[in-house]
Amino acid sequence: MITLKSRLVENEQFRSNRAALLAMIEQLEQRLQRTRAGGGEKYVARHRERGKLLARERIELLLDRDAPFLELMPFAATHSDFEVGASVVTGIGVVEGVECMIVAHDPTIRGGASNPWSFRKLFRALDIARENRLPFINIVESGGADLPTQVDMFVPGGEMFRSLTRLSAAGIPTLALVFGNSTAGGAYVPGMCEYTVFVEKRAKVFLGGPPLVKMATGEESTDEELGGAEMHARVSGLADFMAVDEYDCLRIARDIVRRLNHRKLGPAPSEPDDEPIYEAEELLGLASADVRVPFDMREVIARVVDGSRFDEFKPLYGTSLLTGWASIHGYPVGVLANQRGILFSEEAQKATQFILLANKKKTSLIFMQNTTGFMVGKEYEQGGIIKHGAMLINAVSNSTVPHITLNTASSYGAGNYGMSGRAYRPRFLFGWPNYRSSVMGPQQLAGVLSIVAQAAAKGRGTAFDEDADRAMRDRVEQQIDVESTALQNSGRIYDDGIIDPRDTRAILGMALSACHNNAIEGAETYGAYRM
Template identity: 65%
Template sequence: MTRLATTLDPRGPEHLAHREAALERLAALADEHAKALAGGGPKYTERHRARGKLLARERVELLLDPDTPFLELSPLAAWGSDYPVGASMVTGIGTVEGVECVVVANDPTVRGGASNPWTLKKALRANEIALANRLPVISLVESGGADLPSQKEIFIPGGAIFRDLTRLSAAGIPTVAVVFGNSTAGGAYIPGMSDHTVMIKDRSKVFLGGPPLVKMATGEESDDESLGGADMHARTSGLADHYAVDEQDAIRQARRIVARLNHRKPYPDPGPAPEPLYDPEELLGIVPSDLRTPFDPREVVARIVDASDFDEFKPLYGTSLVTGWAALHGYPVGILANAQGVLFSEESQKAAQFIQLANQRDIPLLFLHNTTGYMVGKEYEQGGIVKHGSMMINAVSNSRVPHLSVLIGASYGAGHYGMCGRAYEPRFLFAWPSAKSAVMGPQQLAGVLSIVARQSAAAKGQPYDEEQDAGMRAFVEAQIESESLPMFLSGRIYDDGVIDPRDTRTVLGLCLSAVHNAPVEGARGGFGVFRM
């Protein structure tokens, strides 16, 4: 085997300083995750419990097989917005009766589980993951429908939730709805459009219009139970496929539904895989606090792949991009990892060829981001950086094998695109707390604006205000810095979560297992025109 050596000194002052900074970022991240776990806070949590109901994460825990992991997705959704962190919804991937499923659970302690714009984005991302990876979807429903004050941002795009359920079903991907409380107005279509629906005696309420709306629209007097109770839907309308006596019974029945799905992965799971040779704790000290300081991504690779075994591709060519083959939890992967930040023409061509090879061999690709973008300057423009960068982006765009992306350092400019950023539809994208992503670095962006302003003033024959320039640069740098941080980006669901670097191997292993629920097939040709 070609095992990676390490030059890392875990007791060295630089490593210890980087580790300390990483632990501080992780502590801040834990504080934000705690806000999502708190849901609507103690008042509404206790009110919910007083009604004899389980919390959203308790429902998820009971649904999943004992002692199996749950890969929570987008836990920081809505961070930095006017809505609570977590977006009043829990989404993730877990195992139910041995079947990997996407689980979507409304959090009724946050405004009754009403959907705000970020809830919608989070739910749509979960459906996208389910469809791409052919994962059954289990919806744990308790929601008052749309958050009415923000209906203008929800109503039009919100129909995609129901569209997705029907498309999943049409693709042969099972959908299950368990209704724990309200599922009203447009929300009634979640159980209505799911393949299997479980309702709970005296708890579930599914109707398009409640008693007040029916009274206003038709003059008819009615009540919740006759309009949409579980007993009515189980005996009269036929909407309920399964009738449960309480929440635990409903979850038990949902597990039995999954057990009878006959849903099978197209590939056998790999057997036990050897652990990396090096301690994953050391991942905390690899990435410098100042991302302008280079580091060797092989040190990261050595701590996440099986047996630290890595066959490098073109090691002497395009050296600021490391490419090579490995296995991770027994699954083959091709890895592209930025070494020194900047991508040149050689790196771009190397990446394009490597991506084609992965597609020929049906091997998923893992992108480890630490790039400031493609190189600029007269020499590089004349050398063809535009056409070579375009070649790499073309290859990424038209590659058909699953892509996984992890932002471990910088991810700026078109380099973010070439390394399969969110717009290029990686199956999963996660970030370390050390990551930053924007159109360019804060200093560079502020500097560009300053140069443009100076040139404009000179063209008009006006004096340039240096004091105002300094203030503008400081303001812009602070704004771009804050908007490039992982919690800001994760709040907008530009990634699937900010993860502890020490969990990277586990998270990627869960993702690789999930993607192998769908056929892994590369593009055979089908790439756009490569400018040579």
């Protein structure tokens, strides 16, 4: 296998990129700090006065000592009224040597009440757990639904309980650790889980609290009588274990996971996992702050894969797309990386063949996006760009080996689809802080609208208003420029997280390890190819 040779030069462009990326990372870190601060000093202090741990503290104590926690979707809902992480923390961590999907409601944010974005984030976490066969641990303390937004929650919210039972049916363990309120619909979370641990004198699990019961039936009752931990442990049987305090609850949860006898079904790492020859730090200067400026994806690959080794496939054909074999932390992978942005027919055919080979070899695929989409124009339409693009999308859609997608710069138009964008359900999708994604670039989109407006004016036989057109183009460019940013996409959960480029190798390795909890199987059938 060939070891890549770097040609990176630390010139003015490199230094400019580095400065811009570091500024973006700092802005994101500030947002993360606000998210980690939960509901703010007042509500955090009140929570602590009650002798309770914070959501992230509970997760930290649940995990193995010094084990990393891959937090997912931390920027969810940043563009909404629920911008503090959608009131829930989600991520993958190791408990007793087992990789688990962990979700924790943050009770310092509106009492941990679930909102429409909480559910979207939770549904994505459930999908990741199902696809990768990860035990699912709920750390529960929630006031139920955010009632003012119930119209957007009630109907889709039932998916939460359906998914929990389907995880169990698929042989994926589910746990509920109840630290406080779990009321109304939320009471079904422990009801649907295989194992439950309730904290004594803290857990409150009931369909209807004392006021609702009084109103509905006239019956007088206390919280403890209706849904306290002791009642559920001694009378209803909903609690499998009653913990004396929060620390004991987490200890019991670790004991449960240790006894699950959960084993990975995928193959163990089989390649040397030596570090790349080149420094990950250099990725900051390599990544273009302006996504219109291309950069060499071989330089990215050389700083991510084991030993900077890359066995390139079809290097002289379809050169706007790199394809080849490598490994990351010992896991064999196939890499597809946009080299010069545009996908032509040759690139589509090359990628299709490569995806089929990866499925035959049962090898995971890493898609490194930096694409402006498929080529347009008379020559390319006549040459079959549509049917060749359809071949690629067919292969991506029906491939069954794990896909992990990384957006390093731009992901526009159908290029997003051909490179396994969110709609094509990659196991994981991450992006660098500089990335952009939309139907096309801001200038192109505004230009298209302008051309359409000119044609419409001509068809009506009216004068074309140049000033109004210029104002429209400026307005549209500004709108798309904002909507296409990494943070806006991440806020809508179109990725699983914005990552520091320097962490790319580690995060891809963690994602691959999670994928290998499930069997790695290649596709045997595809849709009909239009030749």
